Amino acid sequence: MTPDTSALAGPSTLPASASSSPSSLPAAQDGEALAFKRRRPVEDDDVPKYSYDDEEDEDDYESKRYVPLKQRKLQELQKVRARGGGTSKAGAGGANTASSSKSNGATVDGNGDGGSAARRDGAKHGNDDGSDDEDAEEDLGVKQKNTRLLDEARALREAKAYATQTEAERQAEEERKILEAHAARRKLASDMELAKGISCTEPLKTSWKAPRFVLERTEEENVKLREQHHVLADGLDIPPLITNFRDMKVPNCLIKHFASKGIKKPTPIQMQGLPTAFSGRDMIGIAFTGSGKTLAFSLPIVMFAVEEQKKLPYTRGEGPLGMIICPSRELARQTYENLKLMAQALAEDGYPEIGVLLCIGGISMAEQHHTMNKGFHIVVATPGRLQDMLEKKKFTLECCKYLCLDEADRMVDMGFEEDVRNIMSFFKQQRQTLLFSATMPAKIQDFAEQSLIAPVVINVGRAGAASLDIVQEVEYVKQEAKMVYLLECLQKTAPPVIIFSENKNEVDDIQEYLLLKGVEAVAIHGSKTQDEREYAIRSFKSGQKDVMVASGVASKGLDFNEIQHVINFTMPKEIESYVHQIGRTGRSGKTGIATTFVNMSVPEQTLLDLKYLLMEAKQRIPPFLAAIEDPRATAGGQIRACAICGGLGHSVQDCPKLEEEQRRKMAGHGRDAGGGGY
Template sequence: MDGEGVVKRRRTAEAGRDGGDASLDEVFKDEDEEYQPYVPVHLRRQQKLQKLAARVQKPLVSEGDDTDGDGGKGRLGGRGRRGAGSGADGGADGGNAEAAPQRSFVPLIDQAIDIKQHEKPKSEGEKQLELEKEILEAQSRGKQLMSGVELAHDIKYTEPMKTSWRPPKHIREMAAQEHAAVRKQFHILTEGKDIPPPITSFREMRLPPAIFEHLKSRGILKPTPIQIQGLPAAFAGRDMIGIAFTGSGKTLVFTLPLVMLALEAEMRLPLVGGEGPIGMILCPSRELARQTYDVTKAMCEALEAAGHPSLRVLLCMGGISMAEQTAILRSGPHIVVATPGRLQDMLEKKRFNLDNCKCLCMDEADRMIDMGFEDDVRNIMSFFKSQRQTLLFSATMPKKIQNFALSALVEPVVVNVGRAGAASLDVIQEVEYVKQEAKMVYLLECLQKTEPPVMVFAENKNDVDDIYEYLLLKGIDVVAVHGGKSQEEREFAIRSFKEGKADVLVATDVASKGLDFAKIQHVINYDMPKEIEDYVHRIGRTGRSGKTGVATTFINRNSSEQILLDLKYLLREAKQRVPPVLLAIPDPTEKFKATVEDPNVECGFCSGLGHRITECPKLAQQQRSQMAGSITRHVGGGEF
């Protein structure tokens, strides 16, 4: 006999003992009700997955909807397949099994193909923008304007610094719409959280009377757009990125708040030897550092003449003897104006420290990073012992540098007057095609366009020396500046030109960044620079402080086609005349620019308008330099 028969007879006997007359049909009926068929393991797993899919995904068929006509059985039907709702899982969750979507049976690869088929195809412009975004993110990844100590210990500041300055009550009580109207009136674009209100008068900024008189003596009667919004933000202790065209008054936006911060600290607790500075200004070139030092020292002297405490300013740059400033170092400087190389050397020698430094200003910040001072700046920041206010300013601030700086600033305020990298509208730009052999002769004709003083820019030192000697032979009072000259020669040339003792200054790009020549009327580019940012800085030496100026640029076949395309779009943006030689250059990005909303979309790496970041010559040059440096290191280390 098989086991099943034994079980049936035992159950029958038990039924007979209990009930006495229980029939065989009743016994088998009870067996059918208790019987649970075996469901294979893989089918039970499939049922569980279907129930999970029914809970996570939206059911295709509502629960209880008997559209199949199978009384709530599973979609596949059959007692052996789904248990027909009679098992522990099937009977209790028959409705959920019915509601399970058919999508769960489709393989993932088929789902992906289906999504792609129904997805709206991207245009060439959208694909290009996505690629550019990836490249820009790759360039900014891993770079932060923070010290090595802060990165190692994961130190992050979440709150901006607090100061005692507050705007007047009537300005604080103005509605947000009124502040927005002021910004719109002066074409000020801002980004950030809790932006301080713009103030259109120096008197309402609560400055000492001595500062008013000093500014008035220099012909500064009312703030410029960058000062209207930048000064309140700096006075309030906010980190800031200031972007405005050359000659717009950016220097005052960071020197004046720094002087006021040092004055307040000195009045509360005077500095003694071994202390200081309270604030620091970094500049990319010696000429700019000297000019910033003169501006800052003049304000401190004006305050001292009015009876305020004396503020000591230290100039720290290469080419000068620090022995002359030993007295300032011994007493403790309030403000340090420096170039990165010499400052790093002084800090490592412990001539002074940054324990009490509360403010760091970087003038021409993007050029400083591009010139290879990035590691020096990060090393300098490692000497800070606490949080500091960081102010970054430039006329050309590409997105790459902005993203790089925003990584370390605390709730920064971005103040932008005009497009970053745009040329000043007060400069009349003239572009002329001149053959290489005729440039020197034609230069004499261009010098007669306006009265002196005139600046002439050349790309390399040899051209500067050749132009200088040629103009001397022609009887013109001329001086020259380039990196190969001693610091005394460079300072003598700049001073002679500013004082009117020389009519023409011939220089390389060391004199193109931030230098202020109030009376200059004409700038001549003897050759087109390799980067459009250098062109913007060069022509910015004229047309400053609301005055108009002229910029003449020589181009020929030696100029790269890429930089000429950038020049063409820059002229169009400034509504200047575009010569036929530039109009004849074919633009490969013309088709792409026709498909985007803003045709004047600049390169995120160098702010050039004539190319995209995928064809950026500056990015390509940087990558070649990095590759060459990597190969040099490998060869030096013996890996090849």
């Protein structure tokens, strides 16, 4: 008997079309009844939310799927490029895409999940800052325009101004930018003064006054007198020039002492410098080597010390009244000995005794202990040892009001600028500051002028120029022939002779060679001990030795008696060093000879500097130097001194001193290798 399947299936719910078409229904298997099965519900994570069976559904999803802003921009740009729209069209398309993308992005973010989806998708396709997309835009030659119209107008004006500039004007503008980049960031003052904004507007007052007849001179008479002695003075209310020591009110005992040293009347730098220093004015003194700068700053501090000692004698622990800072030990000792001689001459004539302290590296301060015990008035020091003594509180600067930096530009070049600024932090009151040097480039002058109070700038000749009393001879000598030719050059004049070399090992080699040839020679450089250096200086000055072989340490301000001849075995890279080295001869009005060896190893710009220096001093120019042409002259540019080093043969962009300064900063060196400043 066949069962009734209609009762099992129940009432049919299929539509007519479905029931009438047997093919639309699944076939019953093995007599099973046709029925709809209930499916087990599944979780969202078990199966994907979307399943696509054909390409039409997939395209529909792609059109509705959220695409991040950056990716849409990139796709749009690729489409524009594919159409060959060009850069300008692509730029417009990029702008439109950006605006439409902003609106789309706002819609999606408003749904709540779009922002997080954008962040997730952005993390997949690149960094949040869009650097990858920016690179892609640059690769496509398209760059979004974010500049304002004012910026565009400014850029157009600058481009137009640059196009109308001449080559000389462009070079001057580049030099100005270089100088600004390498200008001193801070004044030469203590950190406390800079932090608190302490500044003085009035110079110190002193008791010295010029004679009445000098004060009654008209300004025209003073200008004429300065022109007569080739003195240039710049500043406000410049003190009058005085032509003799007696009118400066210098004691007779000192006038006799100067006469015994061959100084019968003041030099031009002293005629203007001494009245300026006596008046308490800050000063920048520039004069060629051997012009008497040491006396111009030593005599005022001695006279101030005598005046203070007369008012109230110094006792133990008091002092100093003034300081003189030098870049090398030898120069500091030389200045110290000159001060001691002046103090002795005054004491013999009944004036109060004044104490002078030498504070340099390489000597035991126990030797100076007796000077510190009874109070002292003047300190002559190198920066390193002075800073060490002040930090250890061996003495203070509470009553110090006179500061002089000898060879100031060389001190800054050697890396002592921060040491000097640190020393100034120990001052407790206003001070009178004097800076002296033979080579003071414009950069150092500007730096100094902003650090001083109403300074008077005194210039005798061009800063960095060589003395006209020196006969300069430049000879081309191959490197391997230098030693042999050196013996011939020594026959030019009678001793004493100084030979300069930049290399310490070469200094020792030259001395050894001369000793083997029977020449009495001594050597001095920064790696020698202090005893060896002092022995060399002492034996050379006394005439026991005929020749001194030296590195640059002996070129800074040292005054040797009757030097007949200076030989530069190697030409210095910087023309400043050359001027200082040949300046050891031809001093105090006497003449001297300077011979310099050059060859192919010397840079062309250094040879150009040397050529212009010889032309300026009206010296003979050898043919190989005359054949060197200045590219600035051939291009019609203006020939002017480099503001960094004062050289005439190169511009600021090619300055070797600037290159050396940058190299030293990169290497982290603070001081010159041969300076011995401590």
